[in-house]
Amino acid sequence: MNVKLQLVLFSILTSLNSLSFAVDNGTWTYDINSDEVSVTLTGCSNDDCPKDVTIPSSIDGLSVTKIGDQAFYRIRTLGKLETVVIADSVVSIGSAAFAQSALKIVVIGNGVEVIGDNAFVGNDLNYITIPDSVQIIGASAFQQNISLTTLTLGSGVKTIQEQAFHGCDLKNINIPNSVESIGDYAFHTQRHGLESVTMDH
Numbered sequence: 001m002n003v004k005l006q007l008v009l010f011s012i013l014t015s016l017n018s019l020s021f022a023v024d025n026g027t028w029t030y031d032i033n034s035d036e037v038s039v040t041l042t043g044c045s046n047d048d049c050p051k052d053v054t055i056p057s058s059i060d061g062l063s064v065t066k067i068g069d070q071a072f073y074r075i076r077t078l079g080k081l082e083t084v085v086i087a088d089s090v091v092s093i094g095s096a097a098f099a100q101s102a103l104k105i106v107v108i109g110n111g112v113e114v115i116g117d118n119a120f121v122g123n124d125l126n127y128i129t130i131p132d133s134v135q136i137i138g139a140s141a142f143q144q145n146i147s148l149t150t151l152t153l154g155s156g157v158k159t160i161q162e163q164a165f166h167g168c169d170l171k172n173i174n175i176p177n178s179v180e181s182i183g184d185y186a187f188h189t190q191r192h193g194l195e196s197v198t199m200d201h
Contacts, residue, residue: 028059031068040066040094051080055109057087069094069116072101086112093119095138108134115141117161132156137164139183144168146191153179160186167191175199 021032022042030039039062041055049072056064064087072081073096081101086093088109093116098106100122108115110131117138120128127150128142134154139161142148148168153160155176162183169191175182177200187194 023060025060028056030059030062030064032062033065038063038065040068041071042068043071049080052083053081054085055087055090057089063089065089065091067093067097070096070099072097073099085109092116095119096121098123114138117141118143120145126150128152130154130157135159137161139163140166142168159183162186163188171195173197 023030023032024045026045029042029045031042032039039059041064055067058064067086067090071094081103083105084098084103085107086109088111090109090112092114093112095116096118097116098120099118103120103123103125106120106125106128108129108131110133112131112134114136115134115138117140119138119141121140121142122144125142125145125148128148129152130137132154134157136159137157140163142165143163144167146167146169149170151165151170151173153174153176155178157176157178158180160179160182162185164183164186166185166188170187171190171192172195173187175197
């Protein structure tokens, strides 16, 4: 077999290994990740979610490690989604995963490391606890949650990107000493005015 053909075959095999496979099991839609033992959750089957959603740790015997970009974004049009509980198996929450979904309560699992850009933008959250496992809070992740008055940041947060909590209603913020960078306007324009920001030492 000549070298050129070997390179072509290698390229094809590499591409196949990086593919994900979409599945709809009648309850959830998901992509099987390239490791073939985990999945990226992409939503509810036919966007038919109950108002209270628990993201499972596994589906069809496969571990749920990611929530895909815009996975539950369209649920807002159905006016159903109110509460989401995310399993500890989930490592990352994709961009705009729950954007503008009318959420009132979110429980983020203790395995989540990355909260993507716009992940929870434009919801109705009153409080949010960021677990110690989270390292990155993406740009505009919680922007325009205009009722958000209480924020607890976990001890593992390293990066809070720009406008992450812009346009909320926070009054008191405590920044853990794990934080290495805070983006522009991360806490800008709190509805009733920010009263205090403290930093752990």
